[in-house]
Amino acid sequence: MGMMATAQASSFAPLPAPGVPKQVAKAVAQSTSIRTIPANLTPKLSEAGRATFPNTALGAKCAATCTWGRQNAKPLVILFGDSHAYMWAPAVARAVLAANGRLVVYWSMGCVVAKLHLYGKWGSPNEYSTDCDRWRAKIIRQIQSTKPTLVLLAERTYDIRSAPNTLVTDAEFRAGLANTMKDVKRSGAKVLMLGDNPPFADYLDPTGCVAQHPKAVQQCSTPLHSSSPIWRDRHRAEASVAEANGVTFFDSTQWLCGKKSCSPIIGNMVVYRDWSHISATYSAYLSNVIGEAIRGLY
Secondary structure (H helix, E strand, O other), X not given: OOOOOEOOOOOOOOOEOOOOXXXXXXXXXXXXXXXXXXXXXXXXXXXXXXXXXXXXXXXXXXXXXXEEOOOOOOOEEEEEEOHXXXXXXXXXXXXXXXXXXXXXXXXXXXXXXXXXXXXXXOOEEEEEOHHHHHHHHHHHHHHHHHOOOEEEEEOOOOOOEEEOOEEOOHHHHHHHHHHHHHHHHOOOOEEEEEOOOOOOHHHOOHHHHHHHOOOOHHHHOEEOOOOOOOOOOOHHHHHHHHHHOOOEEEOHHHHOOOOOEEOOEEOOEEOEOOOOOEOHHHHHHOHXXXXXXXXXXX
16 A cells, blocks of 8 residues: 555545555655655645544544543553644554554643643643643553553653743753653553654744745755754653663654654655644554554563
């Protein structure tokens, strides 16, 4: 099945057939050479805002807690985190269902998995986020009592604040993430960290940018590594904390970015739905890549 084949879902945005890792790697390597919008771009730029996970057949019933697979199916996999976990649900759901397993997704907007007392979150930018503290503790207790086979962690790692105008330090981030990993591992599950993706600085909308630069697509790319303290993602820190705590690390950047930058289009697909999140389209396309990463952890 090629990159353009799509699942048939009459009233929903179609999702692409999954790419095999070799096919995906080739598309990523070629992506930074894309200059003009492909004629068969999916979704169309005019429809990109509608092609979110809840508007697909696979994600139609997914709210704050989502499940796929039979009630007692094994392996039982949990995906836990903020919206950067939820954006991986199309890929993970496909991968787990292909293994005849069950997936449960616990996510909350703005609530990172690292045990950090955050200042500000989506909708409440000027107050401490005690609700994230309570939510995180609740989900960790549920994971420990459920005893899943595998837990996948994912979170935003940039522009995280501990106080007004104060970014969380690398040391604080590492300590908070290590604490959560240790708590989750007490469930007996194996753990995989889905590394964070580079953002588009200053909230640049990559889809809107591409619409303005249809013959200069790479003007809308984002650097693989940012020097800005605010927009610098911490996937390298995630990797080292994972290694120190016996957690498997999945480096998402190799499936999103070239050697120096990340293109807003890979193959014929819109990669990002906004400045921070990958699209349901591209997430679903990576399901075989995710499946291969987690297969040895069941």
